[in-house]
Amino acid sequence: MSTVGQVAQKVRSKNAGPFWLTIDIFCGSDSAFRQIGNAVSTARVADLFQVAPDTVKRFDIADLHVIKFSMPRPVVQGDIRDRDMHGAGWAPLLSELAVN
Amino acid sequence: MTRILVPSGALGLGYDQDALDKGVAMQPDLIAIDGGSTDSGPSYLGRGVSKYTRASTKAEWAGLIRARATAGCPLVIGTAGTCGTDSTVDWLVDITREILAEEGLTATIATLKSEQDSVTDLRALPGAPHVTDEILQSCTHIVALAGAEQINAALQTGADIIIAGRTTDTAIIAALPLHNGDHAGAAWHGAKVGECGALCATNPQSGVILVDFDDSGFTITPLAEGAHATPHTVSAHMLYENSDPFILHEPGGHLDVTQARYRALDQTRVRVEGAKWVPADSYTVKLEGARVVGYQTIIMATIRDAHYVANIQDWCDDIAARHAAKVRDRLGDIAHTTELRIIGQNATLGALERTPVTPKEVGVLGIVTAADQDSARAIAMLLNPYLLHHPLTKGEEQPTFSFPFSPAETDRGPAYGFALHHVMELADPMDAFRLEVLA
Numbered sequence: 001m002s003t004v005g006q007v008a009q010k011v012r013s014k015n016a017g018p019f020w021l022t023i024d025i026f027c028g029s030d031s032a033f034r035q036i037g038n039a040v041s042t043a044r045v046a047d048l049f050q051v052a053p054d055t056v057k058r059f060d061i062a063d064l065h066v067i068k069f070s071m072p073r074p075v076v077q078g079d080i081r082d083r084d085m086h087g088a089g090w091a092p093l094l095s096e097l098a099v100n
Numbered sequence: 101m102t103r104i105l106v107p108s109g110a111l112g113l114g115y116d117q118d119a120l121d122k123g124v125a126m127q128p129d130l131i132a133i134d135g136g137s138t139d140s141g142p143s144y145l146g147r148g149v150s151k152y153t154r155a156s157t158k159a160e161w162a163g164l165i166r167a168r169a170t171a172g173c174p175l176v177i178g179t180a181g182t183c184g185t186d187s188t189v190d191w192l193v194d195i196t197r198e199i200l201a202e203e204g205l206t207a208t209i210a211t212l213k214s215e216q217d218s219v220t221d222l223r224a225l226p227g228a229p230h231v232t233d234e235i236l237q238s239c240t241h242i243v244a245l246a247g248a249e250q251i252n253a254a255l256q257t258g259a260d261i262i263i264a265g266r267t268t269d270t271a272i273i274a275a276l277p278l279h280n281g282d283h284a285g286a287a288w289h290g291a292k293v294g295e296c297g298a299l300c301a302t303n304p305q306s307g308v309i310l311v312d313f314d315d316s317g318f319t320i321t322p323l324a325e326g327a328h329a330t331p332h333t334v335s336a337h338m339l340y341e342n343s344d345p346f347i348l349h350e351p352g353g354h355l356d357v358t359q360a361r362y363r364a365l366d367q368t369r370v371r372v373e374g375a376k377w378v379p380a381d382s383y384t385v386k387l388e389g390a391r392v393v394g395y396q397t398i399i400m401a402t403i404r405d406a407h408y409v410a411n412i413q414d415w416c417d418d419i420a421a422r423h424a425a426k427v428r429d430r431l432g433d434i435a436h437t438t439e440l441r442i443i444g445q446n447a448t449l450g451a452l453e454r455t456p457v458t459p460k461e462v463g464v465l466g467i468v469t470a471a472d473q474d475s476a477r478a479i480a481m482l483l484n485p486y487l488l489h490h491p492l493t494k495g496e497e498q499p500t501f502s503f504p505f506s507p508a509e510t511d512r513g514p515a516y517g518f519a520l521h522h523v524m525e526l527a528d529p530m531d532a533f534r535l536e537v538l539a
Binding site (some may be wrong): 093 | 138139142226228229303335336339340343344392394396437439441447448451467469515516518521
């Protein structure tokens with residue numbers, strides 16, 4: 001069994017302003033782009049981060065072999081319940097998702 | 101044709117002096133740098149202060165003031181002092197005057213201030229929090245994000261150094277090519293690619309890049325030795341900190357890069373054409389606000405006993421229940437939140453964590469938030485005996501855990517929260533901003 005992190009070149013997550021988070025999967029090749037794109041559905045990502053699926057924006061950018069997910073932060077940046085000021089910790093969580 | 105030199109993604113991050121010198125020799129029309137971001141959280145806007153030390157800011161700003169004098173072009177900074185409040189604009193003006201005096205240089209300074217006393221007719225953006233008049237009044241600082249129009253007004257004063265409050269990252273770069281009649285889509289697209297400095301190139305830490313704008317597109321040239329821009333690094337930069345990699349909203353319209361084409365000119369430079377600027381029906385500026393949401397005291401223990409590490413969640417749950425009862429007993433009905441985060445287990449992700457492991461040791465970070473500092477400290481002090489000695493089971497000998505500090509409690513002061521993710525419509529772009537040329 002492989003994970004997103006093993007198949008992709010790089011996965012990063014970051015705030016897109018205080019109210020949104022964005023995660024970029026740099027797949028690195030056409031085959032990795034297809035493999036990850038097929039395995040990682042928007043519904044799986046929504047479940048992983050416990051957000052409503054219809055709030056998740058997905059971009060499959062074939063030219064760059066990039067799959068991008070953006071969603072409203074479940075907890076606003078800097079809220080007293082926020083654990084991750086820059087949204088760095090979401091990338092490793094997505095990296096550990098199985099792709100086959 | 102407009103040539104803009106961008107020393108780095110933000111003042112305070114450092115830049116490559118050799119590359120900057122090279123850029124100055126290439127006769128830029130403007131040196132533009134961003135001074136801030138919301139990325140470090142609400143405390144900076146809440147307090148109206150910079151996240152970088154005065155010493156670092158002064159050293160880097162002095163280098164840019166010297167570069168400006170040599171190049172004979174204006175220097176503009178947007179979002180001065182991390183948050184772009186009036187206080188951080190004034191702070192950078194003070195630093196600027198000190199530098200000019202020390203270096204024996206003269207320069208006229210213009211300031212563009214973005215802070216708002218009151219805001220009305222707010223329109224919520226997706227994901228915005230609920231706001232009430234009470235919340236708005238409790239904001240310690242509210243700023244509006246200036247766009248190209250306000251930066252252009254500042255450039256047209258003829259000032260040598262422009263210190264702007266909160267501004268969109270892109271506007272400081274897009275303003276001049278727009279004024280010069282270069283391609284509007286290219287002006288905004290080149291600004292977006294350039295705003296993080298060399299982050300759009302193969303050697304992201306090097307900082308300095310040059311962006312050349314004309315009537316059909318723009319060209320990116322990283323200036324550090326060994327730094328290259330490629331169609332991939334440049335196009336991939338639209339992904340960065342952007343919820344939509346093709347659309348970027350700015351005051352007065354949006355940028356659409358769906359049809360953009362990226363072409364390598366040589367090993368180092370990339371040419372980009374095809375972006376579109378789509379004007380909006382109304383002129384809106386985005387707002388940011390922060391307010392005090394409570395006062396915090398934190399306390400931390402580290403747990404090295406394997407039996408306790410293996411049962412750490414139960415231990416924390418038991419402490420939380422006992423502590424809540426103790427707070428009621430000793431302090432009465434006092435509003436507070438107390439959280440125990442287990443470092444080494446799920447402190448980063450909380451309930452989202454799905455691969456629990458048993459580490460050698462864990463940290464337990466107690467975070468108390470209350471209406472005032474004394475209450476927060478008192479509540480944290482009631483946690484102290486539990487984190488030091490609480491046994492997992494009745495009857496076992498009293499255990500002791502590790503504290504890194506004495507006192508164990510640390511006051512964090514006020515905790516701030518972001519309160520706005522809204523836009524405000526303006527009849528005239530300058531309505532919410534104040535431009536001044538300093539004597």
